[in-house]
Amino acid sequence: MVRIALDAMGGDHGVSVVVPAACAYVASNPAVELILVGQEDVIKAAMPTGCKRIRIHHASEVVGMDELPSQALRRKKDSSMRVAIDLVKSGEADACVSAGNTGALMATARFVLKMLPHVDRPAIITALPNTKSHTWMLDLGANVDSSASHLYQFAVMGVEQVAALDGNTSPTVGLLNIGEEEIKGNEQVKKAHELLSGSDLNYVGYVEGDNIYDGSVDLVVADGFVGNVALKASEGVAKMISHYLKAGFKQSLFSKMAALLAMPILKSFGKRIDPRSYNGANLLGLNGIVIKSHGGADELSFGNAIKIADKAVHTDIPRRIEKKVEAHLLPGSEA
Amino acid sequence: MVRIALDAMGGDHGVSVVVPAACAYVASNPAVELILVGQEDVIKAAMPTGCKRIRIHHASEVVGMDELPSQALRRKKDSSMRVAIDLVKSGEADACVSAGNTGALMATARFVLKMLPHVDRPAIITALPNTKSHTWMLDLGANVDSSASHLYQFAVMGVEQVAALDGNTSPTVGLLNIGEEEIKGNEQVKKAHELLSGSDLNYVGYVEGDNIYDGSVDLVVADGFVGNVALKASEGVAKMISHYLKAGFKQSLFSKMAALLAMPILKSFGKRIDPRSYNGANLLGLNGIVIKSHGGADELSFGNAIKIADKAVHTDIPRRIEKKVEAHLLPGSEA
Numbered sequence A, B: 001m002v003r004i005a006l007d008a009m010g011g012d013h014g015v016s017v018v019v020p021a022a023c024a025y026v027a028s029n030p031a032v033e034l035i036l037v038g039q040e041d042v043i044k045a046a047m048p049t050g051c052k053r054i055r056i057h058h059a060s061e062v063v064g065m066d067e068l069p070s071q072a073l074r075r076k077k078d079s080s081m082r083v084a085i086d087l088v089k090s091g092e093a094d095a096c097v098s099a100g101n102t103g104a105l106m107a108t109a110r111f112v113l114k115m116l117p118h119v120d121r122p123a124i125i126t127a128l129p130n131t132k133s134h135t136w137m138l139d140l141g142a143n144v145d146s147s148a149s150h151l152y153q154f155a156v157m158g159v160e161q162v163a164a165l166d167g168n169t170s171p172t173v174g175l176l177n178i179g180e181e182e183i184k185g186n187e188q189v190k191k192a193h194e195l196l197s198g199s200d201l202n203y204v205g206y207v208e209g210d211n212i213y214d215g216s217v218d219l220v221v222a223d224g225f226v227g228n229v230a231l232k233a234s235e236g237v238a239k240m241i242s243h244y245l246k247a248g249f250k251q252s253l254f255s256k257m258a259a260l261l262a263m264p265i266l267k268s269f270g271k272r273i274d275p276r277s278y279n280g281a282n283l284l285g286l287n288g289i290v291i292k293s294h295g296g297a298d299e300l301s302f303g304n305a306i307k308i309a310d311k312a313v314h315t316d317i318p319r320r321i322e323k324k325v326e327a328h329l330l331p332g333s334e335a
Helices: A015-028 A040-046 A069-075 A080-090 A102-113 A148-166 A187-197 A224-249 A253-273 A299-315 A317-326 B015-028 B040-046 B069-075 B080-090 B102-113 B148-166 B187-197 B209-213 B224-249 B253-273 B299-314 B317-327
Strands: A002-007 A032-038 A054-058 A095-098 A123-129 A134-138 A173-176 A203-207 A219-221 A281-284 A290-292 B002-007 B032-038 B054-058 B095-098 B123-129 B134-138 B173-176 B203-207 B219-221 B281-284 B290-292
Touching: A002 A015, A002 A080, A002 A299, A015 A032, A015 A040, A015 A054, A015 A299, A032 A040, A032 A080, A032 A299, A040 A054, A069 A080, A069 A102, A080 A095, A080 A102, A095 A299, A102 A281, A102 A290, A123 A148, A123 A224, A134 A148, A134 A224, A148 A173, A148 A187, A148 A219, A148 A281, A148 A299, A148 A317, A173 A187, A173 A224, A187 A203, A224 A253, A224 B209, A224 B224, A224 B253, A253 B224, A253 B253, A281 A299, A281 A317, A290 A299, A299 A317, B002 B015, B002 B080, B002 B299, B015 B032, B015 B040, B015 B054, B015 B299, B032 B040, B032 B080, B032 B299, B040 B054, B069 B080, B069 B102, B080 B095, B080 B102, B095 B299, B102 B281, B102 B290, B123 B148, B123 B209, B123 B224, B134 B148, B134 B209, B134 B224, B148 B173, B148 B187, B148 B219, B148 B281, B148 B299, B148 B317, B173 B187, B173 B209, B173 B224, B187 B203, B209 B224, B224 B253, B281 B299, B281 B317, B290 B299
Parallel strands: A002 A032, A002 A095, A032 A054, A095 A290, A134 A219, A173 A203, A173 A219, B002 B032, B002 B095, B032 B054, B095 B290, B134 B219, B173 B203, B173 B219
Antiparallel strands: A123 A134, A123 A281, A281 A290, B123 B134, B123 B281, B281 B290
């Protein structure tokens, strides 16, 4: 039985999304037990009757979406987020999922669970749709000013994540760069390129922003500042396109009729690139499984984050990453 | 009469795009004279009869799309790109447009035209569509590792570009950042935030990647590495969406019929966010007007880059920027 702790109070919608998503997940996954962490009375009020294999673990406090990570860490020791992570630490849960404040989740998880041996920094990884299937990308915002050896380590951890979750044992790896400079990119990227070129990873070289979505590589490696901006810019473009599509189909009676006919196609297309199907980012490098859901996640979307946690438990990601990192230490790294 | 020199050999398509775009532009803009720079026989062969106010200026060499900027600069003194810029320097042209290699264009323009007084680095600026109208963004790849004072100067130059081209004298300015870190962003961005907060620019604070496309601000300022990745990632998402839309409408007889009805709507929507309507990036900070067209530009797209050059001449961008920069020197900058 896989046991996953859910931060029931986290995200923009709290229990109104987490509780129904949990009930739906256990209903279709008989080998999973979920622990709803948060204010007992609030959770109970949101709980439909007949949910099986779900129990409530009371936690009195809630971390706000804009709360400073250091304050959440110091002052809110009985928050739903903290207690969900504590359950992973104590072994009562195999993984946890939170839609709360990313900074607080990262800081708390790092403090409670610690990093794996030899891992310098955690990194956030997720899958994004591409024209063929999907592309994995990290780091999505855990780090800024990543050094060459950090980027190298992100690649090592990312490769293991792809191997574990997709069964693709030698995924192609690209390093995110720009094509405009004479000797491309900045110093860190150039040095990371050398490290990766000399490794046994299936490194294919530099990729540019558009290659995230064209299926050129299985895994894209970037500094967290760059990766986060790329991700958010992509979300922005997709929203803008959807805005103009909707506006176009509402313009006239004719276009409204066309919309009726086009709707099934647009819907199936939307499903294909629906960010909700890609919700659930793994915080790699921690000694435990922590999945970050998008703050604005709805029920379907949060369910996907639970699925990612479930898969991560089955494939024992942290142990696999520990071994992979140990086998890929750079000369000069501590033994 | 505005005189614009066009690098006729540049870009993926060379004369087959530049020459017809030039003929179409002069036909509808009687106050413009164009100079086609490149191999005379090649240009002549591509020239339709009856094109007025276009003359050919022979240049024997061509800069390759993958040529190293330093080599293009040293070895190809009679390239179409170099000669087009030389014409701006000598005053025979008021501006030039090239779809060639960005690195070579930047290096050559900087060498020939020099920077404006007090400008440390040039920056590439363009307009991008948003849900309301458009957002200007710089730098798109001229610089990596921009310091806080570089970012500040990009903002100053960008504001003047927006003022000149949109007549918006106090555009809102946002600094591109990520929301994940406790004290947001990296050191350079945090310092630039202080510099901008203390300036008389209409600075509204940090923005994230999705704000580029939602109309939150008129101008987004970023380091060139970050800006370039954001731009390319956006292109990639748009291409992927278009790929899936087309595939969806081709799936069955029903969907093909729906496509026929939906086509006018999709077309008008496409026009709205057509990257071709946004083609033409200004290389700000140079002592002269140089417009970079997308390498893959088609006729419509290249025509838009000529229009941007035309507008830049009319509004005398370099002189305006020179004054603006002088009025916004940071304490400690050279006098």
